[in-house]
Amino acid sequence: MSVDENVAQDLVETLKDGRDGFAAAADKLRDSDRPQWAETMQRFSQQRDGFVREIVELGHAYGDEVDESGSLAARLHRGWIAMKDAVTGDDAGSVLGAAVTGEDHAVSEYEKALEQDLSEGFRGVVQRQHSAIVAARDEVKALQAAD
Numbered sequence: 001m002s003v004d005e006n007v008a009q010d011l012v013e014t015l016k017d018g019r020d021g022f023a024a025a026a027d028k029l030r031d032s033d034r035p036q037w038a039e040t041m042q043r044f045s046q047q048r049d050g051f052v053r054e055i056v057e058l059g060h061a062y063g064d065e066v067d068e069s070g071s072l073a074a075r076l077h078r079g080w081i082a083m084k085d086a087v088t089g090d091d092a093g094s095v096l097g098a099a100v101t102g103e104d105h106a107v108s109e110y111e112k113a114l115e116q117d118l119s120e121g122f123r124g125v126v127q128r129q130h131s132a133i134v135a136a137r138d139e140v141k142a143l144q145a146a147d
Helices: 003-030 036-061 072-076 081-086 092-114 120-146
Strands: none
Touching: 003 036, 003 092, 003 120, 036 092, 036 120, 092 120
């Protein structure tokens, strides 16, 4: 398995966590005292879904099989695990806190990926997505600070 393929699988897992976590946050926030935040969470969920598709399609173009099903080991290391606990409560601030935790994890995973010997084309995609994820994390942190 190539370095690109390994990294792509790890990033797809991280992105799926973010997609699902943001979608859960959006659902929870729609019924909170901060329903306007739901749109932001939904936008980030859709962004992550697009990032998953982009990495999978790029892998296929390179002849790599990027497994979208995930693994038990990956599930145990997900940064969005805290989201499951937060969305069961009623506190919008807790939902944002869990989103920040998940985003910190995503940023970390992308930074680890960028330390690898990636092909030039894949590195460009990872760098662009990393920048977007940092911006998303910062936006969520700004919402949290404004609360």
